[in-house]
Amino acid sequence: MNADNHWHLIPYTIAIAHQKGGVGKTTTALTVGACLAEQKVHTLLIDLDPSLNLTTGVGLPPNLIDETLAEVLLAGTSLENAIRSTSYENLDILPSGPGMVSLSRQLHSRPSYETLLRKLINHQRMSVYEVILIDCPPMLDALTILALSAADLAIIPTQCEYYSLQALESMFRLIRLIRAKNNAQLRYRLLVTMFDRRGKFHARVFELLREHYSNALFKATIGFDTRVRESQMAGIPLTIFSPNCRAAEHYRSLSKELLFYVQKKRSEGA
Ligand SMILES: Nc1ncnc2c1ncn2[C@@H]1O[C@H](COP(=O)(O)OP(=O)(O)OP(=O)(O)O)[C@@H](O)[C@H]1O
Ligand SMILES: [Mg+2]
Structure with missing residues (x-):
């Protein structure tokens, strides 16, 4: 799959969501976006x-x-x-700004607001993109519902920490609700972030995740890397700021796995 393929009339849409704050949603949206763009996959960030x-x-x-x-x-x-x-080839953004502060509240007064983003993604202007990555706020509010109702796949970043795992239950409940209500096709995958492979506790929690969610867990994990913070301060995607750092390599592996998954789903007509 690359920008030369024209079979994708509707972009494959991925929402990055978890109501727990600080689990790596934005880092994942940005870095996966940069990795896909590097692979010549025309990508829109929302x-x-x-x-x-x-x-x-x-x-x-x-x-x-x-x-x-x-x-x-x-x-x-x-x-x-x-x-x-953006300054990066194959990477565009529908940015956030002051107007987004009241959007969640205002959506509630719109009939069937859940489907508004999906309709927008079906708009002809969007057909130039192969993949859309949506970064959600750390709340299960109308904005996250909007994103999940428009998405083919939810990526749920999670740390190998007790509170992050506990919060997964509400995410799954919301996904079930959205599947039942307006997006039966919605799939999800868990992504372990800020992973300390050598830490005993992290390794134990990772094993638990593998036992419970093996099919729904990305094989790639993202290690803890101080370069992530530095790249954010510089306002430059990690893979461009520090192309060979550990987390950049991890995000490249994740993006390969994700592209393979997307291609498979596309060929199945999902
Ligand atoms: N792999 C990593 N290694 C080290 N630090 C990381 C890593 N991923 C994210 N961080 C840091 O953790 C913090 C939270 O990351 P991020 O903003 O991506 O999470 P978020 O889920 O989008 O947060 P919020 O819920 O507030 O939107 C940031 O300071 C970021 O720099
Ligand atoms: Mg964020």
């Missing part, structure tokens, strides 16, 4: 989080953003104007 981390992560200055998904969905402004190119 920043659904009013905290703007993904938007600043690609180096966009937040004070220059006036159009976001909120303006497109609520005021009907043009999607074309809201999507920005």
Whole structure:
């Protein structure tokens, strides 16, 4: 799968979601996006989080953003104007901005708001993208529901920590609800982040995850790496900031595994 393939009329859509804060959602959206773009997969990032981390992560200055998904969905402004190119080839972003702060609240008064993002993704303008990666806020609110209702796959980043695992139950409940209500095709995969392979506790929790969710667990894991923080401070995706660091290699393995999965699902017609 690369930018030369034109069979993808509707992009494969991946929501990165977990209500637990700080588990690596934004890092995963940004770094996987950069890895896919490196592989010539035309990718759109959507920043659904009013905290703007993904938007600043690609180096966009937040004070220059006036159009976001909120303006497109609520005021009907043009999607074309809201999507920005980044400094990186094959990587565009629908950024977050001030308008996103009240979007969650305003969506509730719209009938069938859950399907609004999916309809937008079916828009012709989106057919130039092969993959869309949506970064969700750390809440199971209307924004996360919007994303999961539009997604083919949910990636749930989780640390090998008790509280992160505990929080998985509410994620699974929401996924079941969304499957029943408006997106029966929704699949999910767990991704272990900030993993300390040599730490006994992490290794034990990882084994538990493997026992319980073997088929739904990415083989790739993301190790703890201080270069991640440094790349975020610099506003440059990790794989470009520090191409050979440990976590960059881990994200490249993850992206390969993900592309293989996406291709398989596409060939099955899912
Ligand atoms: N593999 C890693 N190694 C070291 N630090 C990491 C790694 N992944 C993420 N971090 C750091 O952990 C913090 C949280 O990461 P990130 O912002 O990606 O999580 P999040 O789930 O998007 O958070 P939030 O729920 O607040 O949106 C950040 O400071 C980030 O730099
Ligand atoms: Mg985040």
